[in-house]
Each structure stands twice: as C-alpha cells, then as structure tokens.
Amino acid sequence: MQHCGRQGVRNLWGMINFVFNKVDYSRIKELGPDQAAAEWLVRCGAVVKFKNMDKWSTDYNCLPRGTSGQFFIEEVDATDSSIMHVGFDYFIGVNHLRSLKLHHCTYLKNTCLGRLDILKDSLEELQLSSCGDVTDAGVVSLHKLINLKHLFLCDLPGIKDMDSILKTLGTALPQCEIRYLSLEGNIDLKKLGIDKESFR
Template sequence: MAAHVVLKRLCLSHGQLAMNPAITQARVCGGIAARVALQQPVRSLWGMLNAVFNKVDESRIKEVGPDRACAEWLLRCGAAVKYKGFDKWNDDYNLLPSGAKGRFLIEEVDATESCIMHIGFPHFAGCNHIRTMKLNHCIYLDDGSLLQLDHLKDSLTRLQVSSCGDVSDKGLASLNKLQNLTNLFLFDLPAVKDIDSVIQSLHKDLPQCDIKYLSEKELEEIKLGKDKQS
C-alpha cells in the first residue's frame, strides 16, 4: 500500500487530517507511530518517512537561522519547544512564530513520543540557548543521537533520557561531554547493561551533575502508588 494512503487512513482514524501532508505527519508521528511501530512492516514504512522528516536542509538553516530550522524539525517530528523569554510551549507546526533571525531562541525541548532520530540531530548545531531537554519514549533514538548532543555542550544543564530502547551504555557514556550538565534523569533503558558503571563514570567526569536513575523496582513502586491513589 502506498505510504500516503497509509498515512491518510491513520490520520482519518485519529481524527486529525491536516491539509498539509508534512504537518499531518508531524502531528501523528509522535503518538501513532509509537504505537504502530510494534508492527514491523509498518515500522519500516514509518522509518522511511521519518528519515525524510529528519533530514537536515542546510539551505533552510542558512535562510532562517539554526533555531528556526531546528524548531521546524522538532515540530515536524512531534516534539515541542519553548522559546527564551516565553512561558508557553509550542507543539503545533502551524503556530511556529515568524520574525527576524534570532528573535525566537529555543530554550527547552520536550521530545516525548516524537520520531526524532540521529540523522536530524545536526539541527542542534548553532542552537546555543537550549538548557533543558526531555527525551522520553523516543523509539528512534539511539547512541548515535546522544553522541551528537555535544552540539549543546555549552548550554544544556538539564537532561532526561527514558524509555528509549536503543540507547545503550555507550550512548550514556557519551554524555560526559556535557560539562555544564547539572541534572540528569534516567530510567527504563533496557539496552543499558551496566548502569552502575555508567553512572560511576559520569559522576567522575561530571562531578557537579546530580544523576538520578530509577530502577525497575522503583518504577514499579511508583506505578503501584499511583494505582492505589486512583
């Protein structure tokens, strides 16, 4: 079945058919793609589509500046951004603000259930004001993605990496380049084999960083506590 037909059917079933297919993909890939990715043939289809939406366009970066181009990439992929000096999050591609280069500088990123992948991470180059980033349940995130967070080594202070099944010890170890990191929150990373050694190494390289890791037991206790409250 053609990719655009699958996309249209998924959008119709989700009640979100946008006029622009690119915007439609951005809106649904974070939520729907995360679910349909459990089906391998569909995952392959989404993988190809997401590779297109993650591709870096150098001419676009030159035209609008790194922060605008980065925001376009993140929102295409279902993430949200908050700009420096603004209180509200922007998660709608249609509501990307317009203005002169440098008017809107990304300060926070929430990539929860987005389809960002390593080939898109060069978008972060030149974004010098990103302080906080949440990478939660990003099914295409891998070690190659985290290796490229060094683009943000001078600004990033708070980072969450959780429920990303392709992130391993190698990816977490690469975070030692983020010398300004003060808070690191980790949990549900099944590909990490020796979390204790990774944390010990990161503590050595980032002595100022408060590293919090939730084990499976702690996560289960939290879940049980929420179930009791409800």
C-alpha cells in the same frame, strides 16, 4: 508472520520519519538555527519553548516567526517524538537550549546521544527515559555535556551495567546531580508522572 508484519510497519515508518528528519540546510540559512530546529522538532512530534516565552510551541503552523536571531529555543520536550540522528545537525548553532527531555523516542539510538555534544555549552538538564535502543556506550557519551547540572535516567532496557555508567558520569561530571530510577516490570513512566520537574 505477525512479527514480520510489525517489523515491516516499523521499517516503513522509519523511512517516512527519515524524510522528516532530513536536514534542510537552506532552511537553516533562511531562518537561522533556532527557528529551523523548532520546525524540525515540532514536525517530528516534539514541543519547544522559546526564551522569554511562557507557552510551549506545539503547532508547526503557529511557530513564532521573525528575523534570524530573534527567537532562541530554551527547552525541548521530545516525548514520543520521531527525532533521529540524521536530524541532529539542526542543533548546530542552537546556543540557548538549557533543558531537553528524551522520553519514549522510538528512533533514538546511541548515535543521537553521541551528537548531543553539539549542545555541551548550554545544556543543563537532560532526561533520558524509556528509549529502548540506547545502550551503555550511548549513555556514557553524555560525559561530554560539561555544563550538565541535572541528569535523570530511567527505564533503559538496553543498559547492561548502570553502576559502571553512573561511576563514569559521576567522575566526569562532578557538578551534575545524576538520578537513576530502576523500574521493575512493565511500568508506564507517564502514569508515574515523571518529568523534568521531578529531578530539579
């Protein structure tokens, strides 16, 4: 009974987060892809860094505003965010995103990873860790990220054959440094201090 209660709460939050992720195409047209994507990401709990800016944008109400094409997202840290596949159209037209951290993203599934090819021309660094719904097929789909230089994988309980995945990705992305950390037991990745700096 307790399990059903937790599942019901998760489903409720899933519906709420679906609304947060729903793409507003009129907003993209009004603001341009980068500013609209920044709104989506921050609304879902991620933080963004714009090109030529030192500080991360964490507050929806304090995002930089300007004409379309004035600001470009360069880095995204989506740790603990509620981003899901229905929002990934926001990445269309985001052409300067170099680094993406996907850590403990509750609603991240294979469909999300499959859509990252939207960013294949710019994305150079990717961290995928502690995302429990991701399976082998999702991680293998990262082979489309042709400009990837650094890939860090860790704590992915849905993976069945990591050796095969690493071989496939290594063949498809010979220029990419791929690091995989296998965690034994229930270890909190945050306590290990692991972030993208650790795999540069």
